[in-house]
Amino acid sequence: MQKQKKIGSDLASIGPMSTNTVFTTRHEQMFPVFDGSDVAKLRRFGQRRSYGAGEPLVQAGTASPGMFVILSGEVEVTRRNPDGGSTLVVTHGPGAVGGELTALSGQPSLVDAIAIRPVEAAVVSPDRLHDLMIEEADLGERIMRLFILRRVGLLETGAGGPVIVGRVDQGAVLRLQNFLSRNGHPYQTLDPETDAGALALIERFKVGPQDLPIVLCPNGQILRNPSDVTLARCIGMVSAVDPDKLYDVAIVGAGPAGLATAVYAGSEGLSTIVxxxxxxxxxAGASARIENYFGFPTGISGLALTARAFNQALKFGVDMAIPDEVAGLQCLGDRFRIVLANDERVHARAVVVASGAKYRRLGVANIADFEGSAVHYWASPLEAKLCSGQEVALVGAGNSAGQAVIYLASRVAKVWLLVRGRGLEDTMSSYLVERIAAQPNIEVLTETEIVALAGGAGDLETVRWRHRATGRETTRQMRHVFLFIGAEPNTGWLAQSGVRLDDKGFVCTDEDYDGGRLPMETSQRGVFAVGDVRAGSVKRVAAAVGEGAQVVSALHTYLAG
Structure with missing residues (x-):
């Protein structure tokens, strides 16, 4: 505790966070008071507990016991600030419910909840909360909505999450920001070049440039330039997998296909892990805007779409092991063992391969020097902020490239779109081609490829490209390059599994082999493949979701047989 107190004093000069958030604009929707009949229904799923004045119901950084239904008394919910203080979020009285999305997953709480008067509450554990969502559909929908709104509010303020200390244009800082953003986890970033408190912290702990960024976890631990997995473990995003549990199905990959499989499998009673x-x-989560997905006429970002699916899977009791890298798959007769890179084991009766693809890298010798800081494989608000008012280059000719270039054009001075082929029409949807042509600050260079990147210490200075037909080269000053040049199947972990791949590395399905297979089943009985990783699949979000839904029927047939 002494370490945490000292950290707070070092950050005392940091200003307060913005108060113009969803906490104020949608307060009534986030913190409703349930009437007597609803409270009676909620109490049926919980266990009654008493708390004395000053006693915590839950503390930030400790595992959430679930949702609290306040029966009597008052509870103050506060979020912690980097300066060591706290900000009141809400005061709960009788009829209020406490908790947000961590109540479903059992992950560490992002806020503190303290009884300010003696409290009687019904505590609904994560398992029972899943039951409530199914058995009381209308009530469950209202609770799910307020959980999501509360998480949005925490994301806006960064409350409850780790504090990243480092230059905002540093590659490792951007990597950690993207990791947390893509996982829907709040965080704050402090730049020592502009923040006196952050600079004092670096000086106090004698942090050298090689150790930056440092991360202050809610539990008081300090990490020096951590990996994504190390950070995830520290903040409780991922915990050890139970090696003795046998799941009905294990899904490898949490893209649209994997999440769709999880939602349908979980909703139909299969014990599932992703x-x-x-x-x-x-x-898909990196797409700034998807405009041709069924049911969203005004478009939706890939992150928003898949976040809804992720929360939906949590609602149905699906276990999430993210980030956990799969290293191999073994068949043990009537069950499978998935070996993780950290040597943990997951056991399941069936496996769905939804591991998608890995981004292709540009064939430039020193590209690794700029990845993360100047070379990007997606275009999110984080990258757009770094590039604001600048010229950028984007390489690619598919729909993902089209969506990214249109998004960036609204935030940067100019986008140079480099295309290896003779045009966009053969590889990009017509609505994107027309929109690109209408943007005055997008210039399309066909039959053109990048041949050199120049700069130092991760900072890009110039980009050189060549026109393939004429050999003419052009060099321009530029600090950021975006690559959307396709991907390769992510199937290396299947090397010793007995699952057959085609000559390009995609998973073969629906072949007769030795007497027939179920739809989307591979050469290994009980192992199925869906989405981009499957040979012959249509590389579209809607197709991936459809395959995820379809494979659950095959899973039921296999598990029953």
């Missing part, structure tokens, strides 16, 4: 090495959403 594993992904980075974040939910896959490549």
């Amino acid at each position: 594993l992904d090495s980075r974040a939910f959403g896959g490549q």
